[in-house]
Amino acid sequence: GFPPQDRDYHTYTETVAELDKAAAEHADLARKSSVGSSAEGRDIPVLKISDNVTEDENEPEVLFTCNQHAREHLTTEMCLHIVQRYTDGYSTDPAIAEMVDTREIWVVPMVNPDGSVYDVAGFGYRGWRRNRESTPTDLNRNWGYQWGCCGGSSGDPNASTYRGPAPFSAPETSAIRDFTDSRVIGGEQQIEAHIDFHTFSELVLWPYGYTENNTAPGMTQQQYDRFARIGRAMAASNGYTPQQSSDLYVTDGSINDWMWAEHGILSFTFEMYPGSGGIEGFYPPDEVIDRETARNDEAVSILLREAGA
Numbered sequence: 001g002f003p004p005q006d007r008d009y010h011t012y013t014e015t016v017a018e019l020d021k022a023a024a025e026h027a028d029l030a031r032k033s034s035v036g037s038s039a040e041g042r043d044i045p046v047l048k049i050s051d052n053v054t055e056d057e058n059e060p061e062v063l064f065t066c067n068q069h070a071r072e073h074l075t076t077e078m079c080l081h082i083v084q085r086y087t088d089g090y091s092t093d094p095a096i097a098e099m100v101d102t103r104e105i106w107v108v109p110m111v112n113p114d115g116s117v118y119d120v121a122g123f124g125y126r127g128w129r130r131n132r133e134s135t136p137t138d139l140n141r142n143w144g145y146q147w148g149c150c151g152g153s154s155g156d157p158n159a160s161t162y163r164g165p166a167p168f169s170a171p172e173t174s175a176i177r178d179f180t181d182s183r184v185i186g187g188e189q190q191i192e193a194h195i196d197f198h199t200f201s202e203l204v205l206w207p208y209g210y211t212e213n214n215t216a217p218g219m220t221q222q223q224y225d226r227f228a229r230i231g232r233a234m235a236a237s238n239g240y241t242p243q244q245s246s247d248l249y250v251t252d253g254s255i256n257d258w259m260w261a262e263h264g265i266l267s268f269t270f271e272m273y274p275g276s277g278g279i280e281g282f283y284p285p286d287e288v289i290d291r292e293t294a295r296n297d298e299a300v301s302i303l304l305r306e307a308g309a
């Protein structure tokens with residue numbers, strides 16, 4: 001678990017309990033289900049938030065994924081903050097109610113539960129990034145679009161950016177893939193937009209990651225411009241820096257490239273607080289959780305509105 005001075009961070013068990021609590025307290029708005037299991041057999045839960053939540057309604061769908069990278073615990077808090085805001089806020093905030101009534105929101109607070117648990121299982125933080133397969137995989141290099149194409153990942157099983165032996169070789173990425181694939185209804189992908197939360201550096205990133213070119217197969221200038229417009233609007237609201245993913249560094253096999261190229265989902269990465277630092281940047285004190293999660297409230301609203309546009 002977390003050390004006493006950081007006890008406000010949620011462990012896996014506490015995260016699951018929060019989702020169960022939200023579903024119990026808001027049974028008409030929130031429903032928990034599973035996207036699959038991790039390498040070590042932990043359930044990977046997803047919470048759906050919408051009016052008439054047990055009905056699959058013809059409303060734009062938006063996905064939020066958190067904690068692909070084990071040590072990036074602030075992202076789990078980000079997803080739980082979205083859950084809390086869009087369930088508890090429904091009865092008091094008309095803008096929240098409008099979004100919950102007209103969208104279907106999917107939240108996956110822990111994509112990598114095994115890694116998250118492992119990172120805090122010792123005496124002190126372990127700085128762990130990958131999953132906990134026997135040969136650990138960097139989940140954000142294991143996605144199947146342009147996998148391993150371009151020097152944006154490693155084929156060395158000991159490397160922190162090891163892409164795995166094959167696309168979607170990790171149970172965690174294949175679970176999210178299967179869930180996303182399942183949202184194709186009548187040939188139409190229902191999910192319109194997505195944010196994958198990471199830490200740190202305070203950035204809003206859009207595809208592609210595998211190439212430094214703005215345009216490439218499956219990304220026209222108009223589509224790039226839309227990504228940039230929305231990315232810049234979100235960054236203006238939270239003070240992060242907006243840029244194409246590959247402007248930071250080239251990555252291949254990332255979630256954003258797959259979500260966009262395979263499904264046409266407007267998929268972003270947010271690198272949260274802090275703006276800079278060393279390994280300690282992955283472990284901001286729990287005193288910053290409320291401030292640094294609420295910092296993204298407007299950006300989340302922007303994306304939800306854009307999804308219906």
Ligand SMILES: CC(C)C[C@H](NS(N)(=O)=O)C(=O)O
Pocket residue numbers: 069072140198199200205209245246248249251254269271
């Ligand atoms: C989304 C990419 C471009 C950045 C990310 N950085 S992180 N969160 O691993 O430090 C990563 O390397 O996966």
Ligand SMILES: [Ca+2]
Pocket residue numbers: 004005006007285286287
């Ligand atoms: Ca504290």
Ligand SMILES: [Ca+2]
Pocket residue numbers: 050051052053057059100101102103104
């Ligand atoms: Ca609904």
Ligand SMILES: [Ca+2]
Pocket residue numbers: 056057058059061104190
């Ligand atoms: Ca639907």
Ligand SMILES: [Zn+2]
Pocket residue numbers: 068069072198199
């Ligand atoms: Zn990350």
